[in-house]
Amino acid sequence: EAAVTQSPRNKVAVTGGKVTLSCNQTNNHNNMYWYRQDTGHGLRLIHYSYGAGSTEKGDIPDGYKASRPSQENFSLILELATPSQTSVYFCASGTGGQDTQYFGPGTRLLVL
Amino acid sequence: GDSVTQTEGLVTLTEGLPVMLNCTYQSTYSPFLFWYVQHLNEAPKLLLKSFTDNKRPEHQGFHATLHKSSSSFHLQKSSAQLSDSALYYCALSDEGGTGSKLSFGKGAKLTVSP
Numbered sequence: 198e199a200a201v202t203q204s205p206r207n208k209v210a211v212t213g214g215k216v217t218l219s220c221n222q223t224n225n226h227n228n229m230y231w232y233r234q235d236t237g238h239g240l241r242l243i244h245y246s247y248g249a250g251s252t253e254k255g256d257i258p259d260g261y262k263a264s265r266p267s268q269e270n271f272s273l274i275l276e277l278a279t280p281s282q283t284s285v286y287f288c289a290s291g292t293g294g295q296d297t298q299y300f301g302p303g304t305r306l307l308v309l
Numbered sequence: 310g311d312s313v314t315q316t317e318g319l320v321t322l323t324e325g326l327p328v329m330l331n332c333t334y335q336s337t338y339s340p341f342l343f344w345y346v347q348h349l350n351e352a353p354k355l356l357l358k359s360f361t362d363n364k365r366p367e368h369q370g371f372h373a374t375l376h377k378s379s380s381s382f383h384l385q386k387s388s389a390q391l392s393d394s395a396l397y398y399c400a401l402s403d404e405g406g407t408g409s410k411l412s413f414g415k416g417a418k419l420t421v422s423p
Binding site (some may be wrong): 299309 | 351352353355359398409410411412413416
C-alpha cells in the first residue's frame with residue numbers, strides 16, 4: 198500500500214503568521230500535489246510538483262508557496278496566513294495519467 | 310480548460326435502493342475518469358477508474374461506464390449499503406494534456422439510512 202504522511206495533523210495559527218505543512222511519501226512517485234478541501238468546493242489543487250526541485254501552480258495558488266527539496270518531501274508554505282486559509286489540506290502522490298493518486302491523512306488548519 | 314460537473318451536495322437514500330451519482334466532463338483531449346471516495350475523517354481514496362479498452366470498471370459493487378459520446382462517467386450501484394455513506398468525487402486526468410493533474414468535481418455526500 199502506497200504511503201503518504203503529513204505533519205502536523207492539526208494546526209492553529211495566528212493571522213499574519215507563517216505556516217509550513219509537510220508531506221512525505223515513500224512510494225517513489227515523481228508527482229506530488231497539495232489540495233485544500235472546503236465544503237461546497239470539493240478538492241482544489243494549490244501546487245504540484247513533477248520531481249525534486251520543481252513546483253507548479255495549480256488552480257488556486259495565491260497566498261501559497263511550495264517547496265520540493267527531494268523526491269520524498271513536498272511542503273506547502275503560507276507566508277502570511279489569513280482566516281480564509283482555514284481548511285483541511287491534503288497531500289497526494291502519483292505518477293500522473295491514468296494512475297491513482299494516493300492521499301495523505303490531511304492537516305486541519307485553523308487561522309485565527 | 311478541463312472541468313467536471315457531478316451530482317453535488319447531499320444525497321440521501323434508503324438502504325437497498327439503487328445508487329446513481331452523475332458525472333459529466335469537458336476536456337480537450339481523451340481523458341481518464343476516476344471516482345474517489347472519502348469516508349468520514351479519512352483520506353480520499355480511489356474507488357474506480359476508466360479503462361482505455363472500454364471495459365467497465367467495478368469495485369465493491371459500484372460500477373461506472375465511460376461514454377465518450379455523452380462525456381459521462383456516472384457511478385452506479387444496484388443496492389445501497391449503510392457502509393456506502395461517504396463523500397464521492399468524480400475526477401478527470403487529461404491524457405493528451407499534462408496528464409499529471411486531476412480536476413475534481415465538487416463532491417456528493419451520500420448518506421444511506423436504514
